[in-house]
Amino acid sequence: MSDDIAPSQERALLRLLDKVMEVMRDDRPINPDDPDLGNLKSAEHFVPGEAGIAYSFRNRAFPDATVELTTWTDPLDYSDDRTRVQAVPAYFELAFHNALAGVSRRLLEQRLDLANYWVDADGLRKESNDIGHSLPPFAREHRYRYRANAGEHGRFPVDVEFFFIDPAPDDLSRKARLDQITITRDYPYLTPAMRKKKREEQNHKKRQTYGYMDLCTGATCPESGIWEGWTKDGPTDVMKVERGQKFDAVRSVSLEQGGSCPMIRGQWYWLCNVNEESGTVWKGIALKG
Structure with missing residues (x-):
């Protein structure tokens, strides 16, 4: 049995959750040295060939708790080479070794600005937040699930779940105890084939x-x-061009023929982003990033 949460712990809990929601919902940059998160214990890449990092913290207000913030390779970046894609926040978990009594679920709902519904894996809205109890041997574990309101600066759908332990029949306090909180960004699931299709659609639209x-x-x-350079006879050139840079003249003879040639005025068309260069074949030539 745990004692009630102390006022200082409640303040620390709310500061921690505020900071996490700024990262997860408002897309604020992650600062692993932020004292509201705690002291950084570790930061590890956990999937080979991916950019994601799992951060683990030790929070003095809850010394026995697990505090983890995980980033994944950006699912909304459709590049094939995942090692060159930016990592983005994906999942947060706060799990208490000794569940805390006296934590108001209503206060948490208001502080995190949570809606009175949740969204399932198929994107369907489910009214109410009470998911019910878990199966034995965790029959007293009571789950509550939410979709966070977007807010003024919200950029991504965010799902929140609370795990409370309901009091035992002989517990005279009759107080539920907070056991765990998870906060997750609702990213779409994409296979490599689905990313390839999205990438082609995106490039076609930009072109x-x-x-x-x-x-x-x-x-x-x-x-x-x-970018792909064209003369009146068709595409002859391909070049990496930075935003704000002036487009150059184009080759008068196709790049695949090799050698030097006169440069003439031409038109430029989008081909792909820089991260996709190494996986792109242009007129039989494999581009290399």
């Missing part, structure tokens, strides 16, 4: 959008990436 801008030699590049 059309930028094509209407008539980006010729001397025009300003609107987005860093790999």
Whole structure:
């Protein structure tokens, strides 16, 4: 049996959750040295070939608790080479070794600005937040699930789950105890094949959008990436161009033929982003990042 949460612990808990929601919902940068998160214990890459890091903290207010914030390779970046993709926040877990009595679930709901519904794996909205009890031997574990309100600066759907331990029949205090909190960004699940399809759709859309801008030699590049240069006879060139850079002249002879040639005024079309360069084949030539 645990004692009631102390006022100082409650303040520390709310500060911790505020900070996590800023990261998960509002997309604030992660600062592993933020004292509200605790003292950093470890930061480890946990999936080979991916950018994600699992951060583990020791919080003085809850010395026996597990405090972990996990980042994953950005699912919304469709690049094939996952080692070159930025890591983004994905999952937070606060698990108490000794569950805390006296924590108000209503206070947590208000502080985290949680809605009175949740969203299942199929994207369907489920009214109410009470999920009920877990199966034996955890029959007194009571789960509550929420979709966080987006808020003014909210950028990503965020799901929150509370795990409380209901009092035993002989517990005269009749107080539920907070056992665990999880906070998760609701990213879409994409297989490599699905990412490839999304990548092709994204590049096709950009090619059309930028094509209407008539980006010729001397025009300003609107987005860093790999661009394809055309003469009136078709594509002859491919080049990495940075945003804000002026588009160069294009080759008068196709790059696949090799050798030097006169450079002439031409038009430039989007091909792919820089992260995709090493996986792109252009007119039989494998580009290398």
